[in-house]
Amino acid sequence: MAVDKNINVLIVDDYKTMLRIVRNLLKQLGFNNVDEATDGSMALQMLRVGNYGLIISDWNMEPMTGLQLLREVRSDAKLKDTPFIMVTAESKSENVVAAKEAGVSNYIVKPFNAETLKTKMSSVLGDF
Amino acid sequence: MPAKGIDHDLALRLEAIRREHGESIGVDKVGEVVAALLETVTGDISAGDLRLYHELESLASYIQSAKSEIAQLRPDEIRSDFIPSATDELDAIVGSTETATNNILDAAERLEALSPMLDPEVAERMTEIITTIYESCNFQDLTGQRITKVVKVLKVIEERVDTLVKVFGAQVEEGPKAAKEVLSDEDLLNGPQLPTSATDQAEIDRLMASFD
Numbered sequence: 319m320a321v322d323k324n325i326n327v328l329i330v331d332d333y334k335t336m337l338r339i340v341r342n343l344l345k346q347l348g349f350n351n352v353d354e355a356t357d358g359s360m361a362l363q364m365l366r367v368g369n370y371g372l373i374i375s376d377w378n379m380e381p382m383t384g385l386q387l388l389r390e391v392r393s394d395a396k397l398k399d400t401p402f403i404m405v406t407a408e409s410k411s412e413n414v415v416a417a418k419e420a421g422v423s424n425y426i427v428k429p430f431n432a433e434t435l436k437t438k439m440s441s442v443l444g445d446f
Numbered sequence: 447m448p449a450k451g452i453d454h455d456l457a458l459r460l461e462a463i464r465r466e467h468g469e470s471i472g473v474d475k476v477g478e479v480v481a482a483l484l485e486t487v488t489g490d491i492s493a494g495d496l497r498l499y500h501e502l503e504s505l506a507s508y509i510q511s512a513k514s515e516i517a518q519l520r521p522d523e524i525r526s527d528f529i530p531s532a533t534d535e536l537d538a539i540v541g542s543t544e545t546a547t548n549n550i551l552d553a554a555e556r557l558e559a560l561s562p563m564l565d566p567e568v569a570e571r572m573t574e575i576i577t578t579i580y581e582s583c584n585f586q587d588l589t590g591q592r593i594t595k596v597v598k599v600l601k602v603i604e605e606r607v608d609t610l611v612k613v614f615g616a617q618v619e620e621g622p623k624a625a626k627e628v629l630s631d632e633d634l635l636n637g638p639q640l641p642t643s644a645t646d647q648a649e650i651d652r653l654m655a656s657f658d
Contacts (some may be wrong), residue, residue: 333587335547339580342555346577378591407591429584432577 321446323348325371330354330361330387331405333380339365339403340374343432347439348446357440362390365397370441372443377406377413385420392421477506513614521607529604536600538640547586554579567637 320355327349329340337354344352353368355361361375373391377384380409384404391397397437404417414425424438480502491499554576561569640647645653 329589335544335583336587338548338551338581342551342558342580343577346573346580401601406589413514428588431581432564 321440321444322371323446324351325349325443326351326353326369326373327374328353328361328364328368328370330356330373330375330379330384332356332360332376336376340410340420340435343435346432347436356383357391358387361387363390365400367369370400372439373400373404374404375402377408377417385417388417388420389423403438403442405435474508479508516610516614521611524606525607525611529600529607533597533600534640534642537598537639539642540590540593543586543589550579551583571603 327344329337329344329352331337331340332355334356336358341352341354342424344350353370355363355364357379359377361373364370364381365373373386374385375387382390384406386401388404389404391400400407401423402421403424404411404422407428409427417425423442426434426438436446557572558576559571564572
């Protein structure tokens with residue numbers, strides 16, 4: 319089944335330049351419906367009122383981290399099945415294990431390239 | 447109750463000092479206490495007592511010289527000038543890399559907007575190049591995070607220096623300030639100025655003109 323590139327994607331990062339980079343890379347991959355949040359709590363509010371098909375989130379943010387956001391998403395009846403990709407500089411194995419245990423769909427370590435983003439998105443959404 | 451192996455008179459004197467100063471005393475009091483102890487020594491003293499007095503004397507002298515060396519390091523200056531200055535410089539690095547990254551992204555986005563006007567083969571090649579630019583701009587986020595870690599380490603050093611100044615008291619805080627009367631060539635190498643304190647081109651032009 320073909321991937322619907324019209325899904326809404328929410329990207330979450332406290333670095334504005336990072337949001338811009340991910341948005342541009344998504345645009346190149348054909349995903350144009352992209353919203354931005356600068357921390358977990360802002361993202362959660364947007365997720366509760368919106369309809370998102372993918373979350374791409376940084377980990378290290380305040381006041382709500384990416385891991386806390388992931389846990390909130392997985393414990394919310396409406397949001398629990400939303401694919402969630404963590405994009406972070408946190409690369410210790412204990413971080414990956416914690417994210418996996420919290421239900422992350424995939425994990426990208428910064429710095430990353432467009433090919434890695436595409437591969438990880440394909441693994442959660444299907445090939446495109 | 448005198449401790450085993452300590453002369454009875456000495457134990458009584460120590461007890462008197464303990465009554466006066468309590469169980470723990472400040473470092474600056476050690477010399478005073480040792481002097482008081484020595485002053486009260488009367489009558490016959492044993493070889494063991496004498497050894498103890500000498501040990502205490504040399505301990506006091508060691509602490510005094512450590513205080514003086516630490517004062518020379520000017521820990522108050524480290525706390526009040528050097529660390530805040532280093533933190534400001536690091537913040538400026540984050541700010542300038544962010545501005546530069548945004549400028550690069552602006553330029554890349556403008557180029558990308560030209561793609562539809564180009565031959566498809568050229569447009570595809572250009573998109574690949576622009577993708578590389580986007581990917582390379584990842585560095586700004588990582589640089590920012592690394593610098594934030596360094597700033598946290600500096601804060602810890604600042605706290606430790608603070609503790610040191612408090613433990614050693616006013617003597618360290620008022621240590622001798624290095625006199626700088628004539629600026630050497632090295633003194634003039636200050637590197638880029640922080641945006642808040644930088645002299646702009648117009649001011650430099652005015653200064654240059656003032657020599658005419």
